[in-house]
Amino acid sequence: MSNKDILQLCFGNLLRRRTRTILSVIGVIIGTTAIIVMISIGMGLSYGYQEQLESFGNLHMVEVYNSGGGMSSNGQTNKMDDRTIAKMEKIDGVTVISPQISQYVVIAGDHKRSERQIIGVRTEMLEALNLEVEKGRMINESDKNGLLFGKTAAAMFYDPRRQQGADWGSTEPAIDPLQKFIITNDWDYGTNQEGQNMGETQPIQIEAQGVGMMASADNEYTYNIYTTIEFAQKVKDEFEKAQNGGRPSNNPQGNEYQDLMVYVADLDKVASVSETIRTDYGFGTFSLNDMLKEMQKTANMIEAVLGGIGGISLLVAAIGIANTMIMSVYERTREISVMKVIGASLKDIRKMFLLEAGMIGFGGGVIGVALSYGISYVMNHFLSGAIGGAFGMGSKVSIIPIWLVLAALAFSTMVGVVSGYSPAQRAMNMSVLEGLKNE
Amino acid sequence: MDDNALIRIRHVRKVYLMGEEKVVALDDVSLDIYKGEFVCFLGTSGSGKSTFLNMVAGLEKPTRGEVWIGKVPIHKLNEAQVTIFRQKNIGFIFQAYHLMQSMTALENVALPLMLKGVPKEIREPAAKKALAQVGLKGYEGRKPNQMSGGQQQRVGIARALVVKPKIIFADEPTGNLDSHTTKDVMDLISKETKENGTTLILVTHDRSIADYADKIVTIQDGNIINVEVKGKKNETA
Numbered sequence: 084m085s086n087k088d089i090l091q092l093c094f095g096n097l098l099r100r101r102t103r104t105i106l107s108v109i110g111v112i113i114g115t116t117a118i119i120v121m122i123s124i125g126m127g128l129s130y131g132y133q134e135q136l137e138s139f140g141n142l143h144m145v146e147v148y149n150s151g152g153g154m155s156s157n158g159q160t161n162k163m164d165d166r167t168i169a170k171m172e173k174i175d176g177v178t179v180i181s182p183q184i185s186q187y188v189v190i191a192g193d194h195k196r197s198e199r200q201i202i203g204v205r206t207e208m209l210e211a212l213n214l215e216v217e218k219g220r221m222i223n224e225s226d227k228n229g230l231l232f233g234k235t236a237a238a239m240f241y242d243p244r245r246q247q248g249a250d251w252g253s254t255e256p257a258i259d260p261l262q263k264f265i266i267t268n269d270w271d272y273g274t275n276q277e278g279q280n281m282g283e284t285q286p287i288q289i290e291a292q293g294v295g296m297m298a299s300a301d302n303e304y305t306y307n308i309y310t311t312i313e314f315a316q317k318v319k320d321e322f323e324k325a326q327n328g329g330r331p332s333n334n335p336q337g338n339e340y341q342d343l344m345v346y347v348a349d350l351d352k353v354a355s356v357s358e359t360i361r362t363d364y365g366f367g368t369f370s371l372n373d374m375l376k377e378m379q380k381t382a383n384m385i386e387a388v389l390g391g392i393g394g395i396s397l398l399v400a401a402i403g404i405a406n407t408m409i410m411s412v413y414e415r416t417r418e419i420s421v422m423k424v425i426g427a428s429l430k431d432i433r434k435m436f437l438l439e440a441g442m443i444g445f446g447g448g449v450i451g452v453a454l455s456y457g458i459s460y461v462m463n464h465f466l467s468g469a470i471g472g473a474f475g476m477g478s479k480v481s482i483i484p485i486w487l488v489l490a491a492l493a494f495s496t497m498v499g500v501v502s503g504y505s506p507a508q509r510a511m512n513m514s515v516l517e518g519l520k521n522e
Numbered sequence: 523m524d525d526n527a528l529i530r531i532r533h534v535r536k537v538y539l540m541g542e543e544k545v546v547a548l549d550d551v552s553l554d555i556y557k558g559e560f561v562c563f564l565g566t567s568g569s570g571k572s573t574f575l576n577m578v579a580g581l582e583k584p585t586r587g588e589v590w591i592g593k594v595p596i597h598k599l600n601e602a603q604v605t606i607f608r609q610k611n612i613g614f615i616f617q618a619y620h621l622m623q624s625m626t627a628l629e630n631v632a633l634p635l636m637l638k639g640v641p642k643e644i645r646e647p648a649a650k651k652a653l654a655q656v657g658l659k660g661y662e663g664r665k666p667n668q669m670s671g672g673q674q675q676r677v678g679i680a681r682a683l684v685v686k687p688k689i690i691f692a693d694e695p696t697g698n699l700d701s702h703t704t705k706d707v708m709d710l711i712s713k714e715t716k717e718n719g720t721t722l723i724l725v726t727h728d729r730s731i732a733d734y735a736d737k738i739v740t741i742q743d744g745n746i747i748n749v750e751v752k753g754k755k756n757e758t759a
């Protein structure tokens with residue numbers, strides 16, 4: 084029998100038993116919808132966590148501290164130097180790794196000043212962060228003393244003769260970021276106390292050139308001023324030398340760095356990279372991703388519980404389908420026997436019943452998916468304000484990813500076919516003569 | 523016994539178990555049926571006619587003995603094999619017509635072709651032709667419950683004829699019909715099978731129907747007690 088004919092026959096049979104078909108389909112609709120909606124709430128929750136964390140910082144970033152003594156689990160000690168960094172660069176998942184050298188400074192230009200963190204990282208890191216530049220350009224390695232201002236950093240300049248500190252909350256640049264600046268260790272620079280409270284420390288002034296300003300004020304980088312490693316190291320060394328009364332610091336750590344930044348493009352690998360750095364190198368790490376993982380574990384558990392509740396309703400639907408199909412086999416005993424006698428193959432008989440059951444499952448699944456989208460829409464539009472806040476959810480209460488739709492359809496169809504299997508087997512093995520006597 | 527006969531039935535026995543009790547439906551039956559022959563199994567109710575027919579058609583397995591159709595040992599085939607054999611070679615006409623109630627006359631007649639995988643464009647004209655052959659032109663769209671018993675049986679006959687089978691089995695095909703309709707239906711069956719050279723095996727308890735046959739096999743208590751061939755003297759088994 085051709086598949087088209089079987090399909091038509093099945094449709095006919097389902098339509099003939101309309102009421103019962105509809106009832107079994109409704110069972111599947113409820114089951115599928117329950118599963119999808121429940122899981123979508125779990126997904127919404129997990130997405131909400133991620134949204135929340137992303138507002139705190141970059142989930143791709145692992146910060147590495149020179150703590151834990153650099154003692155790896157096999158007892159080896161690691162110095163946080165260029166050689167170790169070169170090794171760490173090869174860890175699976177690491178996209179860019181860079182030392183992070185920071186110095187808190189007073190920076191002044193155009194009669195205004197600001198107290199900022201100057202951070203030196205590799206330019207590849209700045210590129211990996213994909214920070215948009217609004218004015219000027221990115222730092223490049225050939226910059227001797229170039230500075231890239233975070234948007235907020237550029238806004239935090241103030242005239243020290245007029246006010247005590249910067250205005251918070253502004254993101255409008257208070258200076259032209261593309262000018263010459265003076266970096267100094269005199270915390271009274273520009274005030275009328277200038278140079279008077281230095282104590283033992285020698286006052287120094289380092290020239291720097293602004294080359295660009297970032298576009299976004301919504302990330303953690305907006306508060307800082309970025310430069311090359313070389314320049315940041317130079318500033319740091321000069322500051323230490325000035326503090327030591329002019330003698331160059333006898334850097335006890337040699338060429339060691341204090342902090343590293345590791346950028347992991349593949350979010351799924353952030354955790355394993357952190358783990359490797361902790362155990363194989365003995366450094367301390369911090370990433371928002373660790374927190375996300377913890378939160379996601381909770382979300383997954385909630386998802387599983389909610390999905391399980393949905394699953395139970397689909398199980399009930401499966402019983403409904405099985406019942407429908409068994410009744411159908413009983414009612415059609417004679418019909419099946421006649422078909423067998425006049426030439427239906429056993430395979431075709433089984434196919435017919437499996438297909439009918441599968442169609443109930445698939446049909447219910449399709450309607451269930453549509454209904455779920457509707458419910459999801461309503462929840463996102465009318466409930467996200469109300470309960471969203473209460474449960475720490477993000478902007479969406481319910482998220483239905485495409486894989487969930489496909490999985491639900493596959494699952495509901497499978498439930499149909501599995502429920503139909505035993506009735507189909509019964510139809511196939513039924514005695515023809517018994518069926519024909521049955522009048 | 524003739525090894526060239528189309529259907530060769532050899533020492534077939536069928537015993538049913540009813541709990542502890544054995545019911546011997548067929549005792550020891552042997553028979554030859556030739557191609558194109560119209561054979562009638564005649565006997566009273568419970569004599570074993572239907573059991574015999576079912577055995578030959580492969581719907582039931584004999585307890586003992588052999589049934590050969592051509593080179594095929596029907597008694598050895600499993601259900602899947604026997605289904606394929608029936609699909610290719612055999613047509614059935616039932617006492618209770620056994621039409622699909624949800625299908626039209628045309629669809630009922632086309633059903634065996636559909637089961638064989640014949641596409642709609644071919645099977646529907648063929649079914650239409652078969653319906654015309656049995657005198658039901660214009661009834662294509664009728665459902666079984668919109669037709670008389672005689673008409674339904676004509677649909678049943680058309681359904682058996684449409685696949686052009688080598689053998690047609692008919693168990694009391696007129697059992698539910700009045701005597702007038704019975705004559706029409708019997709005329710139709712014997713005419714159509716003769717014209718196509720189809721072998722026809724028909725079961726009845728009615729002597730007047732048996733008279734249509736080329737060979738009348740009388741069965742009693744599970745044994746053949748008489749074989750009567752038209753134009754020949756009775757030969758006792």
Ligand SMILES: Nc1ncnc2c1ncn2[C@@H]1O[C@H](COP(=O)(O)OP(=O)(O)O)[C@@H](O)[C@H]1O
Binds near residue numbers: 571
């Ligand atoms: N499935 C069965 N189980 C038990 N006994 C049966 C079965 N089928 C037929 N019989 C018995 O076998 C005998 C012959 O039956 P059957 O071939 O139907 O007779 P007929 O068709 O000549 O009326 C009867 O006694 C009947 O009761």
Ligand SMILES: [Mg+2]
Binds near residue numbers: 571
């Ligand atoms: Mg009978």
